[in-house]
Amino acid sequence: MTLDRKRRRVQSGKFSDIVDHFRSGDVLVYNDTKVIPARLLGSKQSGGKVEVFLVRRLVGEHEDWVCLTKCSKTPRPGTQLLLGNGELEGEVLEGGEPPFRHVRFHCRSAFGEVLERVGRIPLPPYIRRDDEDLDRDRYQTVFASSQGAVAAPTAGLHFTEPILAALREKGVRIVPVTLHVGLGTFFPVRTENLLEHQMHGEVFTVPETTAEEVNRARREGRRVVALGTTTTRTLEYSVDDQGRLLPGQGVTDLFIYPGFEFRIVDALVTNFHLPQSTLLVLVSAFAGRDFVLEAYRQAVREGYRFFSYGDCMLIA
Known part of the structure; x- marks a missing residue:
């Protein structure tokens, strides 16, 4: 599903169509974290x-x-x-x-x-079976290389090597960050006041080459596309007062909610998220709560799948 924020237009299609929505010169930033048998x-x-x-x-x-x-x-x-x-x-x-x-x-x-x-692979709790050897491959993205996550950055599960090759052929630059996904990403919002919710810290790294690529794109007016909410949080946490992405590593507990000013991310690829999740709050901050809920209603009508192994959307 694609969401056009300016035209407030929602369209459905196959995931392979996502290549058509990228432009030459776009920078796609992905999370290279790898799930450990936690x-x-x-x-x-x-x-x-x-x-x-x-x-x-x-x-x-x-x-x-x-x-x-x-x-x-x-x-x-x-x-x-x-x-x-x-x-x-x-x-x-x-x-x-x-x-x-x-x-x-x-x-x-x-x-x-x-x-x-x-160790055993930490499958999401709604998958009501024991983990199997196959899960060690299935519950990883094609980008997975830096061990440390206890859950997969699930937007990346949709991408395959042929799709990445098609994006590169189109002139899309593809660069990594690392955020080791922890339980804080998935802890639901239980406070009545959204501002009282506290995110748990997660370890991140922004390589110097990624910062250079992103900053060059920003200077030249090219889009930065974040693959997933974890990538979004890493990029938006690591920006300075002049809007430049800073290389380095640390721990982020950034909670993005409506009213947040996005300094780096121009477009977002993300799965369909559950009510009361910080992930849905982030997406609402990026695209507008009413517009997102309108798209979710259409997704339900059309039989889109939610949860980690579900479908996804591109918000631009």
Whole structure:
């Protein structure tokens, strides 16, 4: 589905038609994050099953992570965990605001290697089945190269190498950023006052070559197209007072809601999002709430699919 913000026009088509909506000189920015097998199953050393969900790695020399834990009783600091058939040990540390816990992991070989062996792919909760080997490929975008996400940047799932080749042939520049998608992206808005909602921080990187490409396009009046809401948040967080994209890395908790002034992004490719999600709020800020809801009503009538493996729209 394509949404023309100026003409307030909505059109339907096949995803492969998206190439026709790009112009020579456009810059398409994608998120190259890769989903890690973030679910770890095991038990507390004292007994009782436990599931540990990796959310974000903490900066430091140890393998310390912000995690969610699922067990009969919330593990206290000092609790020892045996995970992945004993290949991985964890210790609950002080720190972490509920429901999050800080956990330090120990293993005999490299943590990433062990995680690949014993971790489970964190499928969205509405997919009511255990993960399978096939999900390690299916729940990744063609761009996935930088490990660290606990959920896929799902707008990127639509793109294939032939479509990317067609875009390049048309003269579209395609460049990466990284935002390791965390649970904060998907936590629903539960406050009555939208401004009171707090996003959880997510780690991002803007390469210097990407900043140069985007800034050159902005100077020359060419469009910057963000592939996904995570890319949008990364770009709009990393802009200076003169509207220039800054290279670098850090943690962003940017919450984009109606009234936000977009400084970098001219067009957005994104999936259809659920009510009360920060993703739908961002899209409403970009295209206007009434226009977005009008498009969503048409999408429902025409049988478009929502959720992570659903359909998508281009808003320009």
